[in-house]
Amino acid sequence: MSKNTDKGSSYNKKGRVAKPLSRRTVFKMGLATGIAVPMSALGQSPNRLRPQPGDQLVFEEGPNQDALVRPELLELEKRPLSALARDPATQVLRDGSRLNRIMIMRIDPELMSARYQANVAEGVIAYSAVCTHTGCDVTNWDEGQLRMACPCHESQFDIYDGAKVVGGPAPRPLAMLPLEVVDGIVLVAAGFRGRVGFTQQF
Numbered sequence: 001m002s003k004n005t006d007k008g009s010s011y012n013k014k015g016r017v018a019k020p021l022s023r024r025t026v027f028k029m030g031l032a033t034g035i036a037v038p039m040s041a042l043g044q045s046p047n048r049l050r051p052q053p054g055d056q057l058v059f060e061e062g063p064n065q066d067a068l069v070r071p072e073l074l075e076l077e078k079r080p081l082s083a084l085a086r087d088p089a090t091q092v093l094r095d096g097s098r099l100n101r102i103m104i105m106r107i108d109p110e111l112m113s114a115r116y117q118a119n120v121a122e123g124v125i126a127y128s129a130v131c132t133h134t135g136c137d138v139t140n141w142d143e144g145q146l147r148m149a150c151p152c153h154e155s156q157f158d159i160y161d162g163a164k165v166v167g168g169p170a171p172r173p174l175a176m177l178p179l180e181v182v183d184g185i186v187l188v189a190a191g192f193r194g195r196v197g198f199t200q201q202f
């Protein structure tokens, strides 16, 4: 009887060496079984992953640039600031894709539409920075009407109604990132609600 000395291989029921699973097969298995297959398991760099539950947020700009986001560092209904998620365990900043950029702001939670209340953390909310029209960063702010605005073609988004489009050519709201506050620090509570990015128009 031959002895199995190949420690790096796996074997099927008949004792034959099983072929290594391709990335596509692993992905299909995840779909078939309902078991989530983390993208990191498929070789995606951690800094390219979308914000993950439990991630911290770090200011990209403003007087607290590079600091962790805390509710008291944001002023009520002032211009949104860009931020990125950071893995608290590895300190990896998820800056490998511009689709990961978010805009954070402080609102009056009482005024938020009921369907989005669960995404608010002590008055802090976050939307994807990427416009759903052709992908510019939504960096402008209409302080009078409390709307985020895109500098490219002037789409406007209602911060109190899930970034609903209230002006311009954007076809759908900005994706929203649910948040929570733990020990005074704002964390990502769940993945983006809504699709991040834009749809190519032909």
Ligand code: FES
Pocket (backbone or CB within 6 Å): 131, 132, 133, 134, 135, 136, 150, 151, 152, 153, 154, 155, 168, 169, 170
């Ligand atoms: S890219 Fe934002 S309105 Fe066109």
